[in-house]
Amino acid sequence: MKINKIFLMAGLAAMSLFVSSCSDDDDNYEVGPRPDLNCPEVAFSSNNASSLEIDPSSPSFDVALTRTAKDAATYTINVVKNEAGAFQIPGTVSFAAGETEAVITVGVSPSAPTGQDLAMEIALDDAVVNPYKVGGVSKYGISINIVKWNTLGTGQWLDGFWYGFADEVVIQQRDDDPTQFRCTNPYTEDKVLADGSIVGTYNKYLAVFTLKSTGKVTWDKFFFINTISANYGAEIKAYMPSEKGGSNADSYAEFDDAGNILYFQIDPYWYMDGVGGWGNGYPCYLAFPGVDLATEFDW
DSSP, X not given: OHHHHHXXXXXXXXXXXXXXXXXXXXXXXXXXXXXXXXXXXXXXXXXXXXXXXXXXXXXXXXXXXXXXXXXXXXXXXXXXXXXXXXXXXXXXXXXXTTOOEEEEEEEEOTTSOSSSEEEEEEEEOGGGOOTTOXXXXXXXXXXXXXXXXXXXXXEEEEOOSSSOOEEEEEEEEESSOTTEXXXXXXXXXXXXXXXXXXXXXXXXXEEEEEEOTTSBEXXXXXXXXXXXXXXXXXXXXXXXXXXXXXXXXXXXXXXXXXXXXXXXXXXXXXXXXXXXXXXXXXXXXXXXXXOOHHHHTTO
C-alpha cells in the first residue's frame, strides 16, 4: 500500500505541475493566422516516397500534389534544395478544372553522380497553402540514389527455415560495385497465407548481399521474409548473426573450379524483436543461374 501511495503522490505532483504549465502557456498563447477563405489548399501528398533508388535507364520519378479548389489553375514549385544539380524540377504544377489531384515528373540529370545519396527539397508558395490542413505538406523532401543493376538471369532461392520451398528468383549484380548482389523476393503473400502465417513486410528485392574477398557473404543488419508469426504476433527478421552476438562464419559463397559462383549459403540469426528467436543453423540458399540446388539437395 505504501508503494501505491508514493505513486499516487507523484502522480498528483505531476498533474499539478502540468496544470501550472498549461496556465503559463495559456497566458502566452497567440492565435495563428487564419488562411484566406479563397485559399486553394494545395499540398504535396503525404504518400510521396521519402527515398528512392533510381535506375539510370529510367531517370525520373513522380511527385503527387492535392488541393481543394476546383478551378483550372497553375501553381509555382519553388526549389529549396537541388544537391549536385541532380534534379530537373518543373517550375509549376497545373490542375485542370475540377481536378483535385495532379502529378509532376522530376527528371534526373545524366550528369548526376551515381552510388551516393542526393537530396531534393521543393516547396509551395505560402499563399496557396493551408498550414492546418491534414494529409499534405507545404514542403517535400526526398533522397535518391542512382544505381544500375545488371540482370544475371534466373536462379533459385531455397528456404531452409520457415517454409521449406524452392522457388525461382531473378538475380542481379550492381554495375558500379560487382561485390553486391540482390534477388527478387520469393516470399509472396500467397506463400505466407497458405502456410497460415500473417503477411508482414514485403520488399520487391529480398536483400542486398555483399560478397567479401574472404568468400563470406553479408547483408545490412537484417532482412524480412514477409512473415508475422501467428503464434507470437511478431515479425520474423533474418539478422546478420553478429547483430545478435552470433557468428557470421556460415554465410558464404561456393565456387566452381573456374571461380564462378555456384550459390550463396545464407545463415541468418532468425529473431522476433521483443520476443526472441531461433538463432542460426537454419540456412537458406541462393543458387545462381544454371545451378539446380533443389535437385541436388532433393528439395
